[in-house]
Amino acid sequence: MVQEAHIPGTAHLPGPSETVAPAAAPPLQVDSLVKRFGQVTAVDGISLDLRAGECLGLLGPNGAGKTTLIRAIAGRVIPDSGRVAVFGASAGSSAARAALGWIPQEIALYPPLTAKENLRAFGRYNGMSGKSLNESVAWCLNWAALEDRAGELVRNLSGGMKRRLNMAAGLIHHPRLVLMDEPTVGVDPQSRNRIFEMIEALRAQGMTVIYTTHYMEEAERLCDRIAIVDHGRIIALDTKEALVRASFAERSQVMARFAGPAEAVSAWVANRGGRMTGSTAELSAEFSVDRPTEIASLLDEAAAAGFEIVDVSLRRPNLESVFLHLTGRELRD
Amino acid sequence: MIFPIVRTAIIALRRDRAALALSFILPISFFSIFAVIFAGHRDSMPKISLIVVDEDNSRASRQLLNGLQTDGSLKVITSTAAKPDSAPPAPYTNSTAEAAVKAGDVSVALIIPRGFGENPISFGPNSDPARSAPPIQLLNDASDQIAPQMVAGLLQKEAMTAMPSVMAETGMKYTERYLGQFTPEQRKRVDDSLNQLRQLENKPPAAGTGSGFGGIISVKERSVVGNTKNGSMISFYAAAIGVMFLLFTASGSAGSLLDEAESGTLDRVLSSRIDMTGLLAGKLVFNTLLAFTQLTVMFLWGWAVFKLDLFSHIPGFLVMGLCTALAVAAFGMLLASICHTRAQLGAVSTLLILTMSAIGGSMFPRFLMPESIQKAGLWTINAWAIDGFTKVFWRDQPVTALWPQVVVLLATGIVLFAIARRLARRWEFS
Numbered sequence: 001m002v003q004e005a006h007i008p009g010t011a012h013l014p015g016p017s018e019t020v021a022p023a024a025a026p027p028l029q030v031d032s033l034v035k036r037f038g039q040v041t042a043v044d045g046i047s048l049d050l051r052a053g054e055c056l057g058l059l060g061p062n063g064a065g066k067t068t069l070i071r072a073i074a075g076r077v078i079p080d081s082g083r084v085a086v087f088g089a090s091a092g093s094s095a096a097r098a099a100l101g102w103i104p105q106e107i108a109l110y111p112p113l114t115a116k117e118n119l120r121a122f123g124r125y126n127g128m129s130g131k132s133l134n135e136s137v138a139w140c141l142n143w144a145a146l147e148d149r150a151g152e153l154v155r156n157l158s159g160g161m162k163r164r165l166n167m168a169a170g171l172i173h174h175p176r177l178v179l180m181d182e183p184t185v186g187v188d189p190q191s192r193n194r195i196f197e198m199i200e201a202l203r204a205q206g207m208t209v210i211y212t213t214h215y216m217e218e219a220e221r222l223c224d225r226i227a228i229v230d231h232g233r234i235i236a237l238d239t240k241e242a243l244v245r246a247s248f249a250e251r252s253q254v255m256a257r258f259a260g261p262a263e264a265v266s267a268w269v270a271n272r273g274g275r276m277t278g279s280t281a282e283l284s285a286e287f288s289v290d291r292p293t294e295i296a297s298l299l300d301e302a303a304a305a306g307f308e309i310v311d312v313s314l315r316r317p318n319l320e321s322v323f324l325h326l327t328g329r330e331l332r333d
Numbered sequence: 334m335i336f337p338i339v340r341t342a343i344i345a346l347r348r349d350r351a352a353l354a355l356s357f358i359l360p361i362s363f364f365s366i367f368a369v370i371f372a373g374h375r376d377s378m379p380k381i382s383l384i385v386v387d388e389d390n391s392r393a394s395r396q397l398l399n400g401l402q403t404d405g406s407l408k409v410i411t412s413t414a415a416k417p418d419s420a421p422p423a424p425y426t427n428s429t430a431e432a433a434v435k436a437g438d439v440s441v442a443l444i445i446p447r448g449f450g451e452n453p454i455s456f457g458p459n460s461d462p463a464r465s466a467p468p469i470q471l472l473n474d475a476s477d478q479i480a481p482q483m484v485a486g487l488l489q490k491e492a493m494t495a496m497p498s499v500m501a502e503t504g505m506k507y508t509e510r511y512l513g514q515f516t517p518e519q520r521k522r523v524d525d526s527l528n529q530l531r532q533l534e535n536k537p538p539a540a541g542t543g544s545g546f547g548g549i550i551s552v553k554e555r556s557v558v559g560n561t562k563n564g565s566m567i568s569f570y571a572a573a574i575g576v577m578f579l580l581f582t583a584s585g586s587a588g589s590l591l592d593e594a595e596s597g598t599l600d601r602v603l604s605s606r607i608d609m610t611g612l613l614a615g616k617l618v619f620n621t622l623l624a625f626t627q628l629t630v631m632f633l634w635g636w637a638v639f640k641l642d643l644f645s646h647i648p649g650f651l652v653m654g655l656c657t658a659l660a661v662a663a664f665g666m667l668l669a670s671i672c673h674t675r676a677q678l679g680a681v682s683t684l685l686i687l688t689m690s691a692i693g694g695s696m697f698p699r700f701l702m703p704e705s706i707q708k709a710g711l712w713t714i715n716a717w718a719i720d721g722f723t724k725v726f727w728r729d730q731p732v733t734a735l736w737p738q739v740v741v742l743l744a745t746g747i748v749l750f751a752i753a754r755r756l757a758r759r760w761e762f763s
Binding site (some may be wrong): 041071074075076077078094097098100104105106107108109110112113117121122124125126127153169170194204230 | 344598709
């Protein structure tokens, strides 16, 4: 089970709000952020405000600009224009760095060191020592369920364990805002669940989190609000329910698979207001309906046109549907 | 914030025991090999093996052979060695001597021909060819450029020192030829003098002089530096080999920057309270300590095995060791910040370090190099470090005399680190 206790020493952490920013400064303010790499605009005028204690999901396909946005918040990318403030302090400033916990996509650990030694090293890099460091290391090991592997060299840990330790290293200095950049990449379902439990334990303590992913089920499960990112822009930002409602109102989606000549099927689907999905060989299509009872008339019309529907299903729109609706592309393109 | 970086690096090095062992064992091994080859047996300098065939067997040829045999730099062989198949040793002949040179048994052979003793010495080109002795043949292996020149020179020397009576007799003959016959009284005086000279020749030779005759110009050799010390060359090779391996170790160790950049650890470190200057400074301190420890271990090895007088020179060693370690550590940091991958670092560091070591005196003493190369060597860390250690251990100079080396090495370390810091900006932000 994942540790539910409060992070030790948090009350004594010299946070940025005490030294630089007013106490009421929001955890994160991103204002018209632009970052270009040569001809490529990775972040194209993103603005964002984060509320204390919320978990914001950045959902988008690979290359959408999520990681660049996260790196800009962490102060590791210098924007071409715009501003990022963490608890009122400029990104990259020492106050902002002290308040931020960054969990990068890569396993950013020292392979020759043990799990415990890694945590101690990153704790010291953040100015910790003595009792507070020891307590924090113990908390992190417990939170990541790695207490019994504390003395194991990182290079000998499993992929899931490395991921969990990678997350713990980002929390060693009691940050107040945590940036998680696709923390479940490359882990098995069991380890993923464990990571979800870890994040939920943090959420229960009121930690403010930004979570990037291209898995919509992760965003749905963990996040209060979701920003859909594509081509360096936030094309929608709201709760999951609000996003779905904005795109589909109360409509449902009907997924159907046809048998018949491909060109004729495609023409009929377009005429009927649907769109083809998947590969050409599959002959799958998607329709939007106001009421589930419309499925019957859809089947009748297909039969009248001379096509056979070999498979049909009804589903409520989800974030993937929203993304598809807004961009015309699959989330995992 | 430097200490946490140093601490992490120490733990990582301690974990990689193979790398740890190699970083100490490898330089010690190479140092020992060089020390044994070049410095460990200075009292038993290798001699040139020379086959001499005395076909003449005259007094002059025997005197010449005797002179060559007593020369300390030659090992004169006149007979074949006894074979395991009980073949008895036999005197070398013209043909067997030539075969031995061809076979590579020796590099040089001398054939003293019949008739040599009748007129062994001739002065100048105007000598009467009819009265000249047949020339001594010097057979040599062209792959060895040094031995024939040595033997030719020694031959002239022995002619002067090993057979003075023969030289005097020849001189008298030339005198009579060009000035007229001696009177009976003059003849008697000449003969008396020649007899005294022959008696002097028959005295046993003084050790190391090669013959009983002291030579035309009296020379007494006295080493004023490096003679009284035990293994003075050991310190040279400890420094020379040490600096070369220090450079390799420093560049390899600094390469951890590239590993950390690739794994994302560098990003994470830089998102903590440690900035790039602190990170590089931490790595510089660690690499300096590592290099200094390597040097210390190497000199301790020299003290324990080769009787290097380390403990009389502790202040000088500390000053030179720390300055050298700082310079090589900064050099490693610079290489790591120039290169983009480990493979690049390996290739660039090997090329640069071997070049620096070659012209900087780590492989071959600089004083034996052409002047232009000696000047070029001053652009290397190796040369300044070796010069400093030589001042300490060989020339017994005080620590204050090390200021040129200290200034250059410290300045090198600071400048290289500053350049490395500048180049490391590419990791700082994107």
